[in-house]
Amino acid sequence: MTAAREPVLTSGRASLRRRIDHGVKSLAQGRLGRTLVIALPYAWLLLFLLLPILIVLKISFSEMALASPPYTPMLQWVEQRTLSLSLHLGNYAFLWQDPLYMAAYLNSLKIAAVSTVLCLLIGYPMAYAIARAPSGWRIVLLMLVILPFWTSFLIRVYAWIGLLQGNGLINHLLLSLGLIDQPLVLLHSNFAVYLGIVYSYLPFMILPLYATLVRMDLTLLEAAADLGSPPWKSFLTVTLPLSLPGVIAGSLLVFIPAVGEFVIPDLLGGPDSLMIGKVLWTEFFSNRDWPVASAVAIAMLLVILVPLLLFQRVEERETTDPTR
Amino acid sequence: MPQPRRDPASLESWQDPDARPFLEIRGVTKVFDGATYAVDDVSLKIFRGEFFSLLGASGCGKSTLLRMLAGLERCTQGHILIEDEDITDLPPFERPVNMMFQSYALFPHMTVEQNVAFGLRQEKLSRQEIRTRVGEMLELVRMTGFARRKPDQLSGGQRQRVALARSLAKQPKLLLLDEPLGALDRKLRESTQFELVNIQERVGTTFIMVTHDQEEAMTMSTRLAVMDAGRILQVGTPSEVYEYPANRFVAEFIGAANLFDGRVASADGDRVTIQSEGAPSDIVMHHPQPLAIGTPVTVALRPEKIRLLDEPPPEDVNWIRGTVREIGYLGDVSIYHVGTEGGLTVQVQVTNRGRRTSGPLTWDDVVCLGWDADAGVVLPA
Numbered sequence: 001m002t003a004a005r006e007p008v009l010t011s012g013r014a015s016l017r018r019r020i021d022h023g024v025k026s027l028a029q030g031r032l033g034r035t036l037v038i039a040l041p042y043a044w045l046l047l048f049l050l051l052p053i054l055i056v057l058k059i060s061f062s063e064m065a066l067a068s069p070p071y072t073p074m075l076q077w078v079e080q081r082t083l084s085l086s087l088h089l090g091n092y093a094f095l096w097q098d099p100l101y102m103a104a105y106l107n108s109l110k111i112a113a114v115s116t117v118l119c120l121l122i123g124y125p126m127a128y129a130i131a132r133a134p135s136g137w138r139i140v141l142l143m144l145v146i147l148p149f150w151t152s153f154l155i156r157v158y159a160w161i162g163l164l165q166g167n168g169l170i171n172h173l174l175l176s177l178g179l180i181d182q183p184l185v186l187l188h189s190n191f192a193v194y195l196g197i198v199y200s201y202l203p204f205m206i207l208p209l210y211a212t213l214v215r216m217d218l219t220l221l222e223a224a225a226d227l228g229s230p231p232w233k234s235f236l237t238v239t240l241p242l243s244l245p246g247v248i249a250g251s252l253l254v255f256i257p258a259v260g261e262f263v264i265p266d267l268l269g270g271p272d273s274l275m276i277g278k279v280l281w282t283e284f285f286s287n288r289d290w291p292v293a294s295a296v297a298i299a300m301l302l303v304i305l306v307p308l309l310l311f312q313r314v315e316e317r318e319t320t321d322p323t324r
Numbered sequence: 325m326p327q328p329r330r331d332p333a334s335l336e337s338w339q340d341p342d343a344r345p346f347l348e349i350r351g352v353t354k355v356f357d358g359a360t361y362a363v364d365d366v367s368l369k370i371f372r373g374e375f376f377s378l379l380g381a382s383g384c385g386k387s388t389l390l391r392m393l394a395g396l397e398r399c400t401q402g403h404i405l406i407e408d409e410d411i412t413d414l415p416p417f418e419r420p421v422n423m424m425f426q427s428y429a430l431f432p433h434m435t436v437e438q439n440v441a442f443g444l445r446q447e448k449l450s451r452q453e454i455r456t457r458v459g460e461m462l463e464l465v466r467m468t469g470f471a472r473r474k475p476d477q478l479s480g481g482q483r484q485r486v487a488l489a490r491s492l493a494k495q496p497k498l499l500l501l502d503e504p505l506g507a508l509d510r511k512l513r514e515s516t517q518f519e520l521v522n523i524q525e526r527v528g529t530t531f532i533m534v535t536h537d538q539e540e541a542m543t544m545s546t547r548l549a550v551m552d553a554g555r556i557l558q559v560g561t562p563s564e565v566y567e568y569p570a571n572r573f574v575a576e577f578i579g580a581a582n583l584f585d586g587r588v589a590s591a592d593g594d595r596v597t598i599q600s601e602g603a604p605s606d607i608v609m610h611h612p613q614p615l616a617i618g619t620p621v622t623v624a625l626r627p628e629k630i631r632l633l634d635e636p637p638p639e640d641v642n643w644i645r646g647t648v649r650e651i652g653y654l655g656d657v658s659i660y661h662v663g664t665e666g667g668l669t670v671q672v673q674v675t676n677r678g679r680r681t682s683g684p685l686t687w688d689d690v691v692c693l694g695w696d697a698d699a700g701v702v703l704p705a
Contacts, residue, residue, distance in 0.1 A: 223425055
């Protein structure tokens with residue numbers, strides 16, 4: 001019996017070894033290695049992006065319940081036989097009907113848009129100056145842009161409270177210089193929110209702008225000058241259009257996180273600086289209404305994602321269009 | 325290579341002492357970082373309608389000189405005048421000069437049409453005028469069908485044409501060309517040489533071209549200047565510079581040259597006799613200027629002006645004996661490197677008249693080489 005089984009076992013081992021050999025060989029040839037390298041980011045995205053979104057989407061279609069977790073399940077066995085699927089659209093209808101949410105979305109978009117424009121207006125000259133600086137200076141100046149990242153974002157926002165509050169550093173300075181008699185109300189205002197967002201997100205505008213500006217072929221500007229274009233006009237007709245990819249990338253990097261910003265309006269904003277991130281937090285933690293909070297999150301995702309995808313489609317059509 | 329036909333009357337402007345130069349460069353110097361003399365006290369007069377070449381190896385200062393003419397570099401010293409008007413301190417966008425860049429510098433975000441129109445848009449011209457002029461320019465360079473393309477959809481040769489059209493669109497008084505054919509492959513370069521000369525004659529603009537390719541400079545220019553280390557070594561027509569190089573550097577830079585160092589042994593009218601360690605016989609050459617006996621000189625002989633002889637000439641001058649060391653078969657001609665008894669290597673070029681797979685000589689053959697008294701030049705060392 002044992003003698004009869006022995007060859008089977010060895011052949012099983014042999015086939016296993018053959019498979020391992022094959023695996024090692026194809027890894028060496030790069031086929032398996034390549035698959036692994038490609039699969040890894042996909043697995044990451046699936047696990048930490050797609051799956052959480054699907055969970056949030058699922059919760060957004062349920063109802064609040066006094067349970068743990070505090071919402072009704074989506075799939076349920078009714079009388080042990082039928083599987084009932086309940087999709088509750090009430091949360092989205094609620095978002096649409098209650099003016100608070102619409103106001104919060106619009107206000108978030110407005111604050112994000114204005115902050116993006118401010119970042120662009122401040123960041124473009126800075127990126128331009130760094131890109132045109134002597135090459136030895138560039139790395140130093142770039143380091144100065146990146147340096148604030150060494151301190152936690154939260155601490156930097158807290159630092160602004162110390163600067164802006166009624167008896168803070170700025171008011172103290174202005175009072176002692178005699179420029180004002182009463183402390184200015186700086187903290188807990190829309191001004192403080194704009195200041196906080198522009199301050200926090202400026203590096204995300206400068207870095208992509210710098211990357212496009214530093215790559216630009218400077219003989220193009222010489223050619224423009226040679227053809228009779230004064231420097232300011234060359235900037236508008238050559239430099240600016242060629243840096244457009246950097247402008248778009250930087251604007252998206254500032255606009256998208258700014259729409260959903262929670263920390264800055266919470267710490268620096270006042271009662272009227274209503275932003276969707278703050279609403280979401282309130283729904284989730286104060287009201288413990290997970291379904292509505294999830295609906296708010298999904299709606300926010302759509303508000304940002306849909307225009308972005310449309311924009312990308314237009315972009316792609318423009319770059320692949322052979323008749324242009 | 326045949327020379328493009330030129331109107332013989334237009335060749336005389338630089339020979340006429342009363343002619344007013346179109347462009348005058350007076351003692352122009354460019355110093356980089358306080359110590360590097362890129363261009364060192366250059367003076368030149370260039371006349372209307374010329375196709376002038378600045379020829380030199382890379383780093384000789386020819387491009388810097390061109391960029392100073394365009395206004396892209398400031399002169400450290402000296403003046404640049406166009407039709408007696410000093411333009412030394414004018415910024416590039418106010419000069420009546422246009423430049424064709426070596427990299428072409430086409431605007432990548434604009435179509436061919438928009439690139440050509442760019443210069444015209446800077447002037448007060450109506451849309452209709454601009455469109456007409458752009459159409460003419462594209463026709464001139466045969467690019468009409470590509471008006472809507474962007475530069476990255478064009479081949480190298482097509483980009484070169486667009487760059488030329490763009491630089492000519494404003495009808496500049498002076499067109500500067502920085503290595504205009506440098507990025508093209510050999511076949512295309514040869515046909516483009518002629519086209520460029522034809523276009524120049526049609527539009528009548530004065531062209532100044534920078535090149536490191538001596539063949540290109542010889543074929544295309546009315547006159548050329550050989551530059552080295554920021555200085556101009558010789559200015560002349562291509563044949564003057566080739567046949568009568570002013571010094572050793574020019575003789576070696578333009579074409580190939582065999583150089584014999586020696587001393588003047590005797591001088592009789594326009595004939596000088598030179599004794600050289602490299603040659604067993606006396607060298608007798610034509611030389612119009614008188615030379616003192618004992619002056620150290622260099623005799624420069626072109627490879628195509630040396631003949632293969634069966635035996636030493638009866639008068640026992642102007643010959644040398646040697647062994648064939650290397651053979652270069654180029655199809656139309658063969659080049660032999662002959663090692664002489666004096667230890668020199670002499671280059672000889674022989675036209676392959678008959679059809680055979682090898683030349684008349686083979687390796688290690690002992691040959692006699694001879695030349696005429698007017699086959700070369702005597703250069704003061």
